[in-house]
Amino acid sequence: MLNALAFLIGLLSLIIVIPSQIPLLGWGNWLALPLVVTGIVVGALSSKDAGRNFCLVIFVVAVIRLMLGGGII
Known part of the structure; x- marks a missing residue:
């Protein structure tokens, strides 16, 4: 159950991260x-790894985008 919740949280954050790849967003x-x-965190509490790994990939994409844009742009 926690794995599915982590995956849903990952999908919601992916909806935010995708448009944020555009400059000035x-x-x-x-x-x-x-x-x-x-x-x-929710995925780490789960017995399976899929939700946590999905969130980790989204986290890496968001952080790399922030580093490339200097944290603001």
Whole structure:
């Protein structure tokens, strides 16, 4: 059950992260990061790894985008 919840949290944060890849919308990644971290924690409490790994991939994409944009853009 927790794995499915982590996957749903990951999907919600993915909906925020995808448009945030456009220039000048990188601030959306700052909104998505707490949600992704919540998904990682919920996924870590699960007995399966799929939800946690999905959230980790989204986290890496958001962080790399923030680093490329200098944290703001």
